[in-house]
Amino acid sequence: MAADGSVLVGRTEGVTSLQRFARRRSTIAFLMTLPLILVIGGLVAYPAVYAMYLSTLNRTMVRNIGLENFAILLDTDTFYMVILQSCIFAISAVLLKALIGFWLAHMLHDIPAKGQRKWRGMLLIPWVIPPALSTLGWWWMFDPSYSSINYLLNVFAVPSVPWLGEPWWARVSVIIVNVWYGAPFFMIMYLAALKSVPEQLYEAAAIDGATGFQRLRYITLPMMRNIISITVLFSLIVTFANYDIVRVLTNGGPRDLTHVFATYAFQVGILSGNVPRGAAVSLFMFPLLAIFAFFVLRGVTRRNKEEA
């Protein structure tokens, strides 16, 4: 009984000092995170809510018209083309980036370690140049009368391609530039993942008699699964919401057929001055992005747990 009593008394004292300590630490921590909270709250959370409000206004922003902006958008063929093009663009570009990145990462991993740095440094250059500027270079290479790419094709007796003039070729061009810009990122991510697979696993597999393909199938891919899915989902978000490349290369043309959500929102909201409808176009991206983001977050959490 006596012991119990003293423990009880002692505990209440302990709680107060502990609370004081915790409170002071919380205050400091809160002050340190305050600028971050202001940035996230003021420049991300508030605009997000504000976007939803904006999207319910009419063009002059004096009247609330409910979901009519979304309804009008879904009534136009152009917007359907935007949805279609965004999906074609994002899915094919990400797929190609992932495959090329994976292949190159493997090739880099295969060559002697001392040459890897040099090659890696060279192959990452497309990612380093601001995309708006490198796309300018591509635009010039695609130029109908002076196309240096067509010149090379002609050398190999392939006829000239109307790169930016024909809708489908324009779509292909946009994808090519995005793949060119993004594949190095995948390569670097996969190379880092490859390097994190312990060498002993491969040695053990080799002793167990695994062929090169089996090693890839049973060791490399399972070990990299998480980082592959994180990278792919992350890139889907970024590519889906891409603006720079389409804006510089085609500016939505020909005949508005290469517009993606971002450029179309820009066109409608800023250039044509219909801010509410532009906001509505942007918000159409939100559900898809939310799904991708959910899976990225799950992948990252899972990875953390595995590493812990």
Add this chain to the structure above:
Amino acid sequence: MSTSTATREMPDIYHKAGSLSSERRWALWTAYISLIFAAIIFLAPPVYMFITSLKTSAEVANLTGSPWLVREPTLENYAAILGNPTFLVFFWNSVKITVCVVLITMVISTLAAFALARMRFWGSQALATGVFLTYLIPETLLFIPLYQIVGGLGLLNSSWGLVVVYPTLTVPFCTWIMIGYFASIPKELDEAALIDGASWSQMLLKIFIPVAMPGIIAATIFAFTVSWAAFVYPTAFVTTPDEMPLTIGVVSQLVRADTFAWGQIMAGALLAALPPVIVYAFLMDYYIAGLTAGATKG
């Protein structure tokens, strides 16, 4: 008996060894051919930009012969672009904006990351997740409401408006990777510092920042490259050339109806791309560490 077993086994061994090394050689060849092919394609656009930038307008317009060769290399495009006051204004704007944004970003994210990595407090876990989620929100989702907000602040057509909004691009990711770097510092180090008599601020300034220097550098590089390359916000918020940073300046102002200014355009684009490329060339390892940190450190 023994000789016969030997002769039966020997060729087998030799065959195995031979196939192993030839397999390796074949893999090496594939690797180098793939890498060379990739390098040619990856480097062709910047190289072609460079080639064009060395040509006179007349040579650019000349359709005979290979566009990949320079017959009369000239630096006149570079001289012209560097003598162009508009271009210099763009450059200055980019420098001004980037320096401010990098400073703001690093202060905000270092403080926040320290608090989130080391001081558990109410809501800290949710905030850390929130940071990551905001990193996943693309800029193109929110530029229209931000356009209204920046307009409301009277900062449209001002590079200061860009300084206000750019942190949405940089702060989440920088905070996220700094949390990772700080969390990887052994806990005993802060305990030792605590016993040695360090306050929270001393612990951050004298222990955490120096120990996590690679992370700080990686985050700084990231903030720098992102604000230098930002395109959506300046395109949306700035229409007066005097306030434009380089990216939109080069794309919108140099590209005019005058098609034969290609040499100058390419020279301008290359010069505009130079700062991030230089940073990359000198700090490649930090750059790559920062790039992969998002997924491997987080």
Add this chain to the structure above:
Amino acid sequence: MAEVSVRKVVKAYEGNVQAVKGIDLEIADHEFVVLVGPSGCGKSTTLRMIAGLEEITSGEIAIGGTVVNDIPPRDRDIAMVFQNYALYPHMSVYENMAFGLTLRKFAKEEIAKRVNNAARILDIEALLQRKPKALSGGQRQRVAMGRAIVRDPKVFLFDEPLSNLDAKLRVQMRTEIKKVHQRVRTTTVYVTHDQVEAMTLADRVVVMNHGIIEQVGPPQELYHSPKTRFVAGFIGSPAMNFFPAQVENGSGALRVILPNGVALPVPTDRTARYQAMAGREVIFGIRPEHLTEPKNLDRDNIAVFEVTPEVIEPMGMETLVHFWMQGAEICARIDPTTPAEPGRPMQLAADLNHMHLIDVQSGRVL
């Protein structure tokens, strides 16, 4: 320098898990006390509560007569050496050692004097300008100790400081720590899971288990008169042998009956002590060195029996013989010159002057 008092200290984590369940410990000035026990026994938590790195749930800790419960670590005037050394990787050895003094605004000359002095004691004068990365494990350990010495604190706290070193270096650093303590005479609390380290270093050893103190005492006392079965089994290597047994009062003399029927006569000087246990189940404990060849023992109070060794482990200065008795593995220690072979029966004798009887319920040594 100061004494440390731990009074009724409890550490409870969320969910009311108690890591330390109300311990009392008085550590005298200049004393070297080692807290030892298996992992999770609460020894590190206790040390960290003394350091101020963990809140005390209830109870009181006093250093030099001042209750320090609410005093932050930096004002407790203690120094701590961590298992992974916790050297600041960006500072040179000199800066590492000077850091605590710099923060306390000591004069430059005083800092230099103290660091150089500590470096001399630890023989690391040549390393002062190096970074921790360029040091070996043993050198890092010395720097960590130097960082503690320069502060000239009231108490040194060591948290498993030798666990990251290889076996040879660990022995070397052990003597080093002892030398340093003999020289600076600072009150020291040292945590380890290694009972050899505890025995060799301590003035007094504190054996902890499941958040309570099992026994406190000088090493020899713990070894020869353990108070609980846990201490008896934890201290000493190879560990004490235990078997279930029964105490029997047969024809005036007390005997212990082993499960295989062997009856061991209790030495007459212990009869009074064990009388109350007559007819009860007990645990019989004996150390390997007290199970040996008959010729090495006095004729009095020994019990000779025959065993079939399973495994023979020659250690050089001794040979360990392992055999099975009623499902329990028993270890005996014989002279290396005595022939022994697995599977060949041999004679061994138990020295009953060193036997222990343990109460089955309470686990207390009788």
